[in-house]
Amino acid sequence: MIFLCYWFTWEGKKTKITRCSTGNILYCYVIMLKEKALQENLIPFLECKDYTVSGERYSVLRNSMYDLLVTSPVPKDLENYYQSDAYISHTDAKKSLLDKVYQAVKSHAIRKKVALINSFSTTQKTLLDIGAGTGDFLQECLQNNWEAFGVEPNLKAREIAKNKNVILEKDLSFFANQKFDVITLWHVLEHIENLEIYIQTLKNQLNENGTLLIAVPNHKSFDAAYYGKYWAAYDVPRHLWHFSQTSIQKIFEHISMKVVKVLPMKFDSYYVSLLSEKYKNGKMNFFKSFWIGFLSNRKAKKTSEYSSLIYVIKNQQKHTEIALKPL
Numbered sequence: 001m002i003f004l005c006y007w008f009t010w011e012g013k014k015t016k017i018t019r020c021s022t023g024n025i026l027y028c029y030v031i032m033l034k035e036k037a038l039q040e041n042l043i044p045f046l047e048c049k050d051y052t053v054s055g056e057r058y059s060v061l062r063n064s065m066y067d068l069l070v071t072s073p074v075p076k077d078l079e080n081y082y083q084s085d086a087y088i089s090h091t092d093a094k095k096s097l098l099d100k101v102y103q104a105v106k107s108h109a110i111r112k113k114v115a116l117i118n119s120f121s122t123t124q125k126t127l128l129d130i131g132a133g134t135g136d137f138l139q140e141c142l143q144n145n146w147e148a149f150g151v152e153p154n155l156k157a158r159e160i161a162k163n164k165n166v167i168l169e170k171d172l173s174f175f176a177n178q179k180f181d182v183i184t185l186w187h188v189l190e191h192i193e194n195l196e197i198y199i200q201t202l203k204n205q206l207n208e209n210g211t212l213l214i215a216v217p218n219h220k221s222f223d224a225a226y227y228g229k230y231w232a233a234y235d236v237p238r239h240l241w242h243f244s245q246t247s248i249q250k251i252f253e254h255i256s257m258k259v260v261k262v263l264p265m266k267f268d269s270y271y272v273s274l275l276s277e278k279y280k281n282g283k284m285n286f287f288k289s290f291w292i293g294f295l296s297n298r299k300a301k302k303t304s305e306y307s308s309l310i311y312v313i314k315n316q317q318k319h320t321e322i323a324l325k326p327l
Helices: 025-038 077-080 097-116 137-141 154-160 195-204 224-230 247-251 269-283 286-303
Strands: 003-012 012-023 043-049 055-064 068-072 126-130 147-151 180-186 204-216 258-264 310-317
Touching: 025 195, 043 224, 097 126, 097 137, 097 269, 126 137, 137 147, 195 204, 195 247, 224 269, 224 286, 247 258, 247 310, 269 286, 269 310
Parallel strands: 126 147, 126 180, 180 204
Antiparallel strands: 003 012, 043 055, 055 068, 204 310, 258 310
């Protein structure tokens, strides 16, 4: 089958759809209509500042139907908003106390993530990590006998990963003809512009009984409500979408996928609160941050609204319930 590339003009912005054959171009168009629905009937929710790079202010708008928040506007040069040493996921920096806290939490989280994927029953142990950063998660996967691959658009992060003998590709198109048992996006989905098209691509690259793992911040958490416009996980304009459990479930239903398990990331409330305190008061307050993080986790025991959540997602037609322990 011959695959073509199509360009649509979508509200003044060109959107490229790849891997659409002449037989499924209508289906691709329907996907775009669904994505447009995510950005309709938006009402003001709050105004946030970019504390990492530009100092600019952005609107965060609410889609009530999906319980989804949307950043507006999206800068045309969005890639430039990642060009900062303060954007720590693209570095292995341990200069400041905040850097050291981040790296310590990251190391603990990586071990938990690998334990999670090791709990899956897979045939070939093939894994694709999207937004792989400096490659630490993939390095641990390789050491656990996974055939692991990664995508990372940031050149500096790819070079750091290469020094760890982890080779990352620039974009997903490199793996267009491959399928995987597990695809992971650890705090990545909120960065994706053409959301519906992208998740359809993820579905296409999963094996039939494969597992998609999505970790994203949760705007319904107590720490999000407490810090409001200072909540660090809004991270405008890099975070384009701000998800809830309802929005994740509804969006993946569009492509016949189902959330089969939701797991908490309990350490995130502490780190996010630490950064939020800095944004709110101009300095870090470890005691206050720890208390808010603790309260957020304690309240979430009843509400399940943790600061960040991991969604275990599988195809609706054939999925298997998985017994998993919280991270």
